[in-house]
Amino acid sequence: MSTFELLLQGLSTALDPMILLYALIGVTLGTAVGVLPGIGPALTVALLLPVTYGLDPAGSLIMFAGIYYGGMYGGSTTSILLNTPGESASIVTALEGNKMARAGRGGPALATAAIGSFVAGLLATLALAFLAPHIVKLALVFGPREYFALMVLAFVTVSAAFGDSTMKGLTALFVGLGLGLVGIDGLTGQARLSFGVPQLLDGIEVTTLAVAMFAVGEALFVAAQGEAGAEKVHGIKGSVAMTRADWARSWKPWLRGTAIGFPIGAMPAGGADIASFLSYGAEKRMTKYPEEFGHGAIEGVAGPEAANNAAAAGTLVPLLTLGLPTTATAAIMLAGFQQFGLQPGPLLFATEPELVWGLIASLLIANCMLLVLNLPLIRLWVKLLTIPRPWLYAGILLFATLGTIGLNPSPVELSMLLLFGVLGYLMRLYGYPIAPVVVGLILGPMAEQQLRRALSIAQGDWTTLVATPLSAGLLILAGLALVVPMYLRWRGRGAVLAQLAVAED
Amino acid sequence: MSGLDPATGRRPNGAAFTIAGVLLAMGSLLIWQGFAIPDKGGYAGIGSGDVPIFVGACLWCLALAHAWSGLRQSGPAMPRQQPVPILFITAGLALQLVLLHPLGFSIATGLLFACTAAAFGKRNFALSVPVGIGFAFAVYGIFDQLLKLNLPAGLPETLIFGG
Numbered sequence: 001m002s003t004f005e006l007l008l009q010g011l012s013t014a015l016d017p018m019i020l021l022y023a024l025i026g027v028t029l030g031t032a033v034g035v036l037p038g039i040g041p042a043l044t045v046a047l048l049l050p051v052t053y054g055l056d057p058a059g060s061l062i063m064f065a066g067i068y069y070g071g072m073y074g075g076s077t078t079s080i081l082l083n084t085p086g087e088s089a090s091i092v093t094a095l096e097g098n099k100m101a102r103a104g105r106g107g108p109a110l111a112t113a114a115i116g117s118f119v120a121g122l123l124a125t126l127a128l129a130f131l132a133p134h135i136v137k138l139a140l141v142f143g144p145r146e147y148f149a150l151m152v153l154a155f156v157t158v159s160a161a162f163g164d165s166t167m168k169g170l171t172a173l174f175v176g177l178g179l180g181l182v183g184i185d186g187l188t189g190q191a192r193l194s195f196g197v198p199q200l201l202d203g204i205e206v207t208t209l210a211v212a213m214f215a216v217g218e219a220l221f222v223a224a225q226g227e228a229g230a231e232k233v234h235g236i237k238g239s240v241a242m243t244r245a246d247w248a249r250s251w252k253p254w255l256r257g258t259a260i261g262f263p264i265g266a267m268p269a270g271g272a273d274i275a276s277f278l279s280y281g282a283e284k285r286m287t288k289y290p291e292e293f294g295h296g297a298i299e300g301v302a303g304p305e306a307a308n309n310a311a312a313a314g315t316l317v318p319l320l321t322l323g324l325p326t327t328a329t330a331a332i333m334l335a336g337f338q339q340f341g342l343q344p345g346p347l348l349f350a351t352e353p354e355l356v357w358g359l360i361a362s363l364l365i366a367n368c369m370l371l372v373l374n375l376p377l378i379r380l381w382v383k384l385l386t387i388p389r390p391w392l393y394a395g396i397l398l399f400a401t402l403g404t405i406g407l408n409p410s411p412v413e414l415s416m417l418l419l420f421g422v423l424g425y426l427m428r429l430y431g432y433p434i435a436p437v438v439v440g441l442i443l444g445p446m447a448e449q450q451l452r453r454a455l456s457i458a459q460g461d462w463t464t465l466v467a468t469p470l471s472a473g474l475l476i477l478a479g480l481a482l483v484v485p486m487y488l489r490w491r492g493r494g495a496v497l498a499q500l501a502v503a504e505d
Numbered sequence: 506m507s508g509l510d511p512a513t514g515r516r517p518n519g520a521a522f523t524i525a526g527v528l529l530a531m532g533s534l535l536i537w538q539g540f541a542i543p544d545k546g547g548y549a550g551i552g553s554g555d556v557p558i559f560v561g562a563c564l565w566c567l568a569l570a571h572a573w574s575g576l577r578q579s580g581p582a583m584p585r586q587q588p589v590p591i592l593f594i595t596a597g598l599a600l601q602l603v604l605l606h607p608l609g610f611s612i613a614t615g616l617l618f619a620c621t622a623a624a625f626g627k628r629n630f631a632l633s634v635p636v637g638i639g640f641a642f643a644v645y646g647i648f649d650q651l652l653k654l655n656l657p658a659g660l661p662e663t664l665i666f667g668g
Binding site (some may be wrong): 050051054055167170171174175177178181185187188190192193218219220222223224225226338388389390391393394395397398399401402405406409411414415417418421422425429430448451452453455456459460 | 520524528531534535538542544547548549550552553554556557560561563564566570571574583584586587588591593594595597598599601602605606607609610612614617618619621622623624625626627633637641644648651652653654655656666
């Protein structure tokens with residue numbers, strides 16, 4: 001069957017009234033939580049994971065996809081109206097968007113962000129649909145060594161390639177890899193680092209780690225700064241509608257942002273942050289109004305917003321086709337799949353085509369729902385920004401612990417939540433990135449299995465790892481991604497890389 | 506892992522050494538556990554114990570890198586941290602951990618809610634504890650009854666929903 005037919009079939013799954021309801025609940029919850037300050041897409045997805053525990057796999061995954069897209073939309077609202085430096089993927093949006101809001105042009109800024117996200121989401125999801133079957137075919141020739149090389153590349157891009165210090169990124173990554181070793185070894189059944197505690201045999205739950213580091217760590221960090229951190233919300237003055245000039249200046253950045261964002265998300269080359277930053281740079285170079293940049297240029301909102309949504313859809317390419325999470329958000333989504341015993345990858349396209357194509361089709365529908373939810377109802381979401389901080393963070397911690405308790409109400413699990421929360425706080429305080437820990441935890445054991453499998457096949461011959469051009473090329477790429485940034489930092493050119501920091505997803 | 510002391514934030518140069526020490530300890534733990542596994546690796550040549558040893562060795566290298574950078578440069582100035590809110594939040598989490606099974610989800614989580622609110626300046630427990638317990642109870646109702654999540658029940662949950 002052609003991709004087009006499969007997609008139509010997926011649409012018929014996705015248009016089932018119950019599934020539509022799940023998608024609607026997903027996008028609504030995703031937007032609501034994503035709007036809250038200090039909560040990025042990764043945490044949105046982690047916090048809302050327990051909502052999906054009781055549902056059937058199809059409904060739950062579709063709700064989940066809605067949450068993911070909704071979180072991306074919601075984040076941009078926050079960064080336009082509330083200049084929160086912590087919101088990673090939308091941080092560039094904050095540069096121009098917040099300036100526009102200050103100048104009373106918050107409405108058009110939100111509109112161009114929402115419509116740009118819609119255009120990018122739609123195009124990128126279609127690209128995902130048409131690209132996925134080809135990658136699946138390609139994945140069939142992938143052996144363990146190619147998977148291992150891809151994972152090494154993902155490790156390097158998520159930890160060392162961007163950010164202000166290779167050392168800090170690698171430290172976070174290896175802490176994650178170390179934590180990933182806890183539990184039963186998937187190949188031999190040998191218990192490792194469990195110290196006789198039965199709860200540790202299952203390993204450390206990705207959701208527990210993610211929620212602890214992102215939610216508890218963030219709450220501790222914000223609380224420890226005292227009252228100084230409070231930020232003023234800029235209300236929407238006047239109309240949300242964009243003028244003809246706004247449209248004329250927005251549509252090209254949307255398309256350029258999509259073109260930049262999707263490939264970056266689809267290759268393991270860093271997440272949405274990188275995409276939005278590069279798009280911002282491109283818009284700044286190509287604009288006809290350079291004097292407006294830094295004072296609220298609409299191109300600086302339209303491009304990066306489109307880019308980060310396109311990258312979000314792009315990260316679904318390696319996740320769905322190869323089972324490879326390249327960002328913290330994707331790592332949590334993978335945990336969401338695994339709770340139903342579904343392993344994303346080429347096999348899933350063969351064994352559960354209705355599920356995969358239903359999921360992709362419902363992403364298209366979720367996108368349309370989000371446009372409706374975000375344009376006319378934007379004033380409603382803005383109200384969420386005015387929740388007083390004590391109640392807001394109390395609620396966040398309530399839901400953070402709910403996920404862990406719902407999964408496994410054991411004191412061991414809750415102690416880990418507390419321990420990793422404190423670790424997350426300290427890492428934030430000393431400027432260590434969090435995402436590599438989460439990616440290391442979930443990808444580490446997968447990489448170890450592929451490595452040992454590859455070596456088993458070659459009877460212990462290490463040259464097998466570079467025996468095919470593909471695996472050798474990927475490993476060389478990973479080596480370059482590690483060494484080139486180190487050289488740039490050494491030459492004092494690190495400022496650009498620091499701005500590209502992968503903060504959250 | 507939690508051996509780092511937030512108080513060292515005032516001496517950023519010392520922080521690098523503390524972090525190096527923690528990494529060294531964690532690396533040693535991994536290497537020790539890796540060597541403790543009686544596994545010869547079979548066909549692959551590497552077995553269950555070898556990856557922990559590799560990760561441990563990398564942590565050792567990173568500890569060295571931290572110590573080296575601690576010697577060469579002083580870290581960035583830290584913003585002053587307030588200890589009281591941190592204590593409130595950790596105490597709230599610890600309380601929830603201890604009280605979850607004896608008293609049930611609503612009361613334990615309600616207390617966490619109140620402690621977190623206190624960390625952010627709402628110190629009026631006469632208001633925040635009932636609000637927290639009420640909210641947690643509503644959450645219990647939705648998630649345990651409607652969404653079939655298995656949350657530990659206490660007295661209030663058993664009374665209303667019949668356990």
